[in-house]
Amino acid sequence: MTNHADPDLRRLPRDAAHPVELVPGADQRAAIAAALELSALRKLQLTGRLIPEGRRDWRFEGHLGATVVQPCVATLAPVTTRIETGIDRHYAADFRTPDTEEAEMPEDDSIDPLPDRLDLIALAQEALSLALPLYPRAEGAAPAARIFGPPGVAPMDDEAAKPLAGLAVLRDRLASGEDGPETPPEKGDRDAED
Numbered sequence: 001m002t003n004h005a006d007p008d009l010r011r012l013p014r015d016a017a018h019p020v021e022l023v024p025g026a027d028q029r030a031a032i033a034a035a036l037e038l039s040a041l042r043k044l045q046l047t048g049r050l051i052p053e054g055r056r057d058w059r060f061e062g063h064l065g066a067t068v069v070q071p072c073v074a075t076l077a078p079v080t081t082r083i084e085t086g087i088d089r090h091y092a093a094d095f096r097t098p099d100t101e102e103a104e105m106p107e108d109d110s111i112d113p114l115p116d117r118l119d120l121i122a123l124a125q126e127a128l129s130l131a132l133p134l135y136p137r138a139e140g141a142a143p144a145a146r147i148f149g150p151p152g153v154a155p156m157d158d159e160a161a162k163p164l165a166g167l168a169v170l171r172d173r174l175a176s177g178e179d180g181p182e183t184p185p186e187k188g189d190r191d192a193e194d
Helices: 026-035 120-131 165-176 187-193
Strands: 018-022 040-053 057-071 078-092 111-113
Touching (some): 026 040, 026 120, 040 078, 078 120
Parallel strands (some): 078 111
Antiparallel strands (some): 057 078
8 A cells, every 4th residue: 555646747836846755655665676676565655746847848856765775796696775866856747759760869868758647656667776786795705706618628617718817917027127027029030139
């Protein structure tokens, strides 16, 4: 059960800002957790206000607070993270989605087409997905070692798989003044020696 109603932007009076609050119930939090592949979504609260802009546009200014549980990328142990993030979205009546695949995306990615009714669950889910840690790690968890190689071939570890690792060794040698491998003299130099 929620304590909100999705605002009908066609019917909202445009003479003042309108407060908004969303606190999803357990079923809605479970659905959001499943959609975002979370282990759990313990808390979620969206607060803010809808502000009229111009003759038909609206802006949402708000805040999202959430407590999420994700599996650690190294150990799969549960990692609990508290998320606090601001939200600023603009809803433009004259916004047009590009028709072709090759059309350029607009510079301002906070602008969306003006909906008839603002879906607060969708707004909260989008904001949460953008704020989630990409690689949650349990405290003290070491990075997982990765081994590369087909069957029957000596595998490479993470260090050996780095293509520029040899250049770093050479750079360090040159910086310390060590001689590198001897290079054969040029042909002209050999003729001069003879």
